[in-house]
Amino acid sequence: MYLGRVAGCVWATAKDPSLAGQRILIIQPVTPEFRDSGKPVLCADCTSAGAGEFVYWLRGKEASFPFLPQDVPIDTCVVGIIDSIHLKPAAKPAKKR
Amino acid sequence: MYLGRVAGCVWATAKDPSLAGQRILIIQPVTPEFRDSGKPVLCADCTSAGAGEFVYWLRGKEASFPFLPQDVPIDTCVVGIIDSIHLKPAAKPAKKR
Amino acid sequence: MYLGRVAGCVWATAKDPSLAGQRILIIQPVTPEFRDSGKPVLCADCTSAGAGEFVYWLRGKEASFPFLPQDVPIDTCVVGIIDSIHLKPAAKPAKKR
Amino acid sequence: MYLGRVAGCVWATAKDPSLAGQRILIIQPVTPEFRDSGKPVLCADCTSAGAGEFVYWLRGKEASFPFLPQDVPIDTCVVGIIDSIHLKPAAKPAKKR
Amino acid sequence: MYLGRVAGCVWATAKDPSLAGQRILIIQPVTPEFRDSGKPVLCADCTSAGAGEFVYWLRGKEASFPFLPQDVPIDTCVVGIIDSIHLKPAAKPAKKR
Numbered sequence A, B, C, D, E: 001m002y003l004g005r006v007a008g009c010v011w012a013t014a015k016d017p018s019l020a021g022q023r024i025l026i027i028q029p030v031t032p033e034f035r036d037s038g039k040p041v042l043c044a045d046c047t048s049a050g051a052g053e054f055v056y057w058l059r060g061k062e063a064s065f066p067f068l069p070q071d072v073p074i075d076t077c078v079v080g081i082i083d084s085i086h087l088k089p090a091a092k093p094a095k096k097r
Helices: A061-067 B061-067 C061-067 D061-067 E061-067
Strands: A002-015 A025-029 A041-045 A054-059 A076-087 B002-015 B025-029 B041-045 B054-059 B076-087 C002-015 C025-029 C041-045 C054-059 C076-087 D002-015 D025-029 D041-045 D054-059 D076-087 E002-015 E025-029 E041-045 E054-059 E076-087
Touching (some): A002 A041, A025 A076, A041 B002, A061 A076, A061 B061, B002 B076, B041 B054, B041 B061, B054 B061, B061 C061, C041 C054, C041 C061, C061 C076, D002 D041, D002 D076, D025 D076, D041 D054, D041 D061, D054 D061, E002 E041, E002 E076, E025 E076, E041 E054, E041 E061, E061 E076
Parallel strands (some): A041 A076, B041 B076, D041 D076
Antiparallel strands (some): A002 A025, A002 A054, A002 B076, A025 A041, A076 D002, B002 B025, B025 B041, C002 C025, C002 E076, D002 D054, D054 D076, D076 E002, E002 E025, E002 E054, E025 E041
């Protein structure tokens, strides 16, 4: 899964019928320090995330699991809203033999 | 899903039989500000998008869902035509503990 | 799907048994202007494409659909030979509200 | 699969119900020499890996296999904790005909 | 599929139970000219490839097909050992209309 920020949304009238009623968010990927990083993607949403919220989203067939048993043509989906992030400093490398 | 612009199409006579009658569009990925960004891909289409239209498309097995129950060898598909895009300014970072 | 040029092929004796008799092509990805772009990949083939021909290929589980009901370990497959490409000039951006 | 270091974790209250009770780790990809390389990802975990440990993780639908028969919306998962890595020097190229 | 060189292997005691007895190789991707290119990945193996050998490997759910009917959490797998590579010079571009 990846960290992201809800940066906006997309309106579309002509679309695959199984996408009717589905919100499509614009997600800007961010680093664990909440800095923008990389290209925006469009995601479906199963968390009711609002504009500006930090979320995590996933990519691939799994992104359509929250909509099972329907097979919706979705390859990215927001699945959680971030409360907080805990970062640990880098550990010393493992022994290499 | 990703934003894109319909940049053209491809003709192919010799192809997998299950692709017969399938339009193959050339999609140029674009940013939410509608600027070209990245390499073009070839997409199937289930929206009848025309040349120059802005669309969203997806990648992966999900791209073949609009053609179920047939298992067509397609890994990218246009699933919606963009009416408009609403962008929100970046919010202030969430608390990091 | 992606555009590519058949750049060669690969011989392998030791391989997964389900790949026996399968041609493995070296595909050089190309732009819609037929210029080389990016790293070569190895693809299975269901079109009998010859050396130097321009083709389109796909990536992912869908790449094994032409070989159903067998589950062959293939993640890229040539599915069509390009006859011609029609490119449209970039359209004016959609209204952004 | 990819090498990574457990760099932290993420708290989320609002999320897809099937993710309840699931730890979400921040994984920093590393090279075989244990140097950071590339962008962090969020991974589920089926190994109880601790902060700073070196692990290997995978991407895609397979990442949800450890949670079968449940179809959890997960696309990355830590599946092993590294004990040690053995690197061989580069061999001389195979004959090219 | 992709070309690679067997660059080493990984030991892991704590791992998903379905990975028990599975060799995990470090694969360095290479070009068709056998030069290193890109970041190493960890692959399962169904060919008994040895250190320094040139192989081809694949990515995605298909990588777990050689282990069917078991659903092992594997997303990359070596499926063939390269005997030789035949490269053709670039052909002249197809007609563009």
